Amino acid sequence: MTFHKDGEYVSKVENMIRVSKEVIKDSQLDNGAIVAANSTKNYYPPTAKNYFYVWPRDASYACIAADIAGIEEVPEKFFGWCLKRAEGFRETGLLYEKYYVNGLKALGRFQPDQTGTLLYSIWHHYNYRDPEVALKFEELIIKSANGLCDRWERDHFNAVTNDLWEERLTFPDLKENFTYSLAACVKGLECANLMIANDRWLKISEQMKERLESHFISGYFVRSYGKLIDKGIDASMLGLVYPFEVYKADDSRIISTVKEIEDRLIINGGVHRYEFDEYDGWMYEEMHRKKGAGAWPLLNFWLSVYYHLKGDKRHAEMYYGWVLDRVDGYIPEQIFNNDIQVSICPLVWSHTMFIIASKFLEYL
Numbered sequence: 072m073t074f075h076k077d078g079e080y081v082s083k084v085e086n087m088i089r090v091s092k093e094v095i096k097d098s099q100l101d102n103g104a105i106v107a108a109n110s111t112k113n114y115y116p117p118t119a120k121n122y123f124y125v126w127p128r129d130a131s132y133a134c135i136a137a138d139i140a141g142i143e144e145v146p147e148k149f150f151g152w153c154l155k156r157a158e159g160f161r162e163t164g165l166l167y168e169k170y171y172v173n174g175l176k177a178l179g180r181f182q183p184d185q186t187g188t189l190l191y192s193i194w195h196h197y198n199y200r201d202p203e204v205a206l207k208f209e210e211l212i213i214k215s216a217n218g219l220c221d222r223w224e225r226d227h228f229n230a231v232t233n234d235l236w237e238e239r240l241t242f243p244d245l246k247e248n249f250t251y252s253l254a255a256c257v258k259g260l261e262c263a264n265l266m267i268a269n270d271r272w273l274k275i276s277e278q279m280k281e282r283l284e285s286h287f288i289s290g291y292f293v294r295s296y297g298k299l300i301d302k303g304i305d306a307s308m309l310g311l312v313y314p315f316e317v318y319k320a321d322d323s324r325i326i327s328t329v330k331e332i333e334d335r336l337i338i339n340g341g342v343h344r345y346e347f348d349e350y351d352g353w354m355y356e357e358m359h360r361k362k363g364a365g366a367w368p369l370l371n372f373w374l375s376v377y378y379h380l381k382g383d384k385r386h387a388e389m390y391y392g393w394v395l396d397r398v399d400g401y402i403p404e405q406i407f408n409n410d411i412q413v414s415i416c417p418l419v420w421s422h423t424m425f426i427i428a429s430k431f432l433e434y435l
Contacts, residue, residue, distance in 0.1 A: 083395060084434045090400050091422040092140050095133055098419045099145055103152030104172040105130035108415050114401060119415045120352045120359070124177050125170040127153065127185040128235060129420045131192035135314070136423035138199040139430045146196045147207070153189065154211045164218020168233060180233040180240075183222070184252040186215050187259030191314060194262030205266040216263035216272045219256055223275050226282045227297065235307055236344060239295070247297030250286045251307040253279050258315035280317060291328040294345070304331045305345045309373045312380060320381035329377060340393045341366020341406055342374055352404055352415045362412060365405035368394040372424035379431045391428055 097109045107129045108115065108122035130149055137145035156174030157166060166185040168178040193212060197204040205212065222228050227246040233239070234249045241247035260276035263269065286296040292308045295301040308328050311317045318325050336343045348364035371390045378387035397406055402425055403416035429435040 080392075080395070081434070083399075084429065087395070087398075087400065087402070087425060088140070088429060088435055090417075091136075091402075091426050092142060094401070094417045094419060094422045095137055095140070095142055095145065095426075098133060099148060100172055102156065102172070103148035103150075104156070104170075104174075105133050105145070105149050105152075105419070106172060107420065108404075108418050114417070116413050116416060118354055118413045120354050122415055122418070123172070125152075125172060126168075127157070127166040127170075128182070128188050129423075131185075131188040132423045132427075133419055134192040135195050136426035138196055139435065140426050143200065146192065146200070147204070150189075150193060150196075150204075150208050150211055154208065154214075160214065163221075164214035164216075165222070166215075168237060180237070181222070181228075181230050182233045182235065182237070182252065183219060183228060184235050184249075184255035186219050187252070187255030187257075187315075190215050190259030190263050191255070194266060195314075197266055209267065212263050212267055216260055216269065219260060220271055220275045223279070225278060234295075238350075239301070241295055241297065245298040247295050247299065248282060248286075249295045250283065250292050251305070251310050253283050253286070254311045254315040254317045257283065257317055283311075283317060287324050287328075291331040292324065303345055304328075304335050306332050306336050306342055306367075306370045306373070307344070308332065309370070309377050313373070313376050320377055329374075332374070338366065339408065340371075340390075341368075342370035342390070343367065344370065351407070351412050353413045360412075365407035365412065365414065367405055367421075368398070368402050369404075369418070369421045369424040372421075372428035375428045376424075376431050379428075387432060391432060394425070 099105050104125050106123050107126050110121050110123045134146035134149055158174055158176045167176055168180045168182055171177050222230055227243060227248055229243050232241045235251055241249060257276050257279045260272045264273045286292050293300055294303040294305045312320050312325055335346055343366055349361040350364050351362055353360045371394050375387045375391040401417035402421040403414035404418040405414040
């Protein structure tokens with residue numbers, strides 16, 4: 072396993088940073104939309120699923136990475152797209168599952184984390200690059216924060232919600248919440264309040280955080296909690312530490328959750344989303360093959376960030392280096408244990424998490 076900083080290794084990191092900047096630039100269209108993968112490019116594999124859509128979550132992470140990498144035009148163009156083009160946003164203040172690049176909804180399920188992550192990315196830009204962003208995008212901030220609050224009923228959302236992997240639902244009559252989604256909304260509303268002070272946003276953020284405490288069961292943070300509990304272990308729990316900062320990396324509950332992730336979701340060094348994951352993004356005509364998921368590089372980078380924040384440099388470099396040992400240039404959505412399955416490549420979110428991890432590990 073490569074995790075030492077020799078000249079050849081550093082050179083590879085620097086080249087991948089350059090490639091990642093190009094991938095992020097390629098993902099943004101003239102109207103400000105950021106696609107999850109630009110399938111119009113020659114480098115995109117023909118048998119991989121088409122990701123030429125806007126997922127606000129993926130795009131928000133791309134804005135964070137763009138701030139870090141100095142691609143200054145990307146975030147504000149996307150913030151403008153959300154406000155002016157995202158169908159239904161001005162009426163509800165909510166962002167939904169995914170959009171066509173012109174702003175029409177492609178799928179309309181409510182994913183609360185999308186709006187929470189957008190608010191965090193605006194705050195990141197405000198804090199990192201431009202303190203005037205709160206004035207420029209005041210309407211976007213207010214509508215987004217109010218939209219989340221309007222959907223909140225003291226301890227649950229008053230609508231059906233979809234998880235970040237778009238495979239599971241929570242229902243208001245069961246008072247269920249996805250753990251990752253709730254953490255994103257806690258942070259998003261906190262960030263909105265930091266930019267434009269609002270007691271309601273802060274109060275509801277605190278209610279959400281209090282509810283999140285109930286999600287720690289059987290020694291780890293479960294996938295969702297309510298009248299029914301989904302005790303699945305999910306690698307997205309890393310988001311509770313970064314970027315949402317609900318808990319510290321050395322919190323005993325986080326340490327035990329990460330141990331579950333490592334014990335149950337890591338195969339040969341690569342981090343998987345959850346147990347028994349089938350999705351591979353590999354298509355046959357218009358059918359999903361679903362021949363079994365691979366490791367997700369973005370999750371390796373996420374775990375690397377976690378260990379950096381915990382002060383464990385060796386593990387931070389190990390999980391980061393695992394991906395670098397297996398890719399050269401473009402970073403796919405998944406890395407398989409065979410040469411047959413074909414992944415989306417490059418995935419913008421993979422490259423954004425690489426940029427973020429590279430910053431933490433001081434390569435950038």
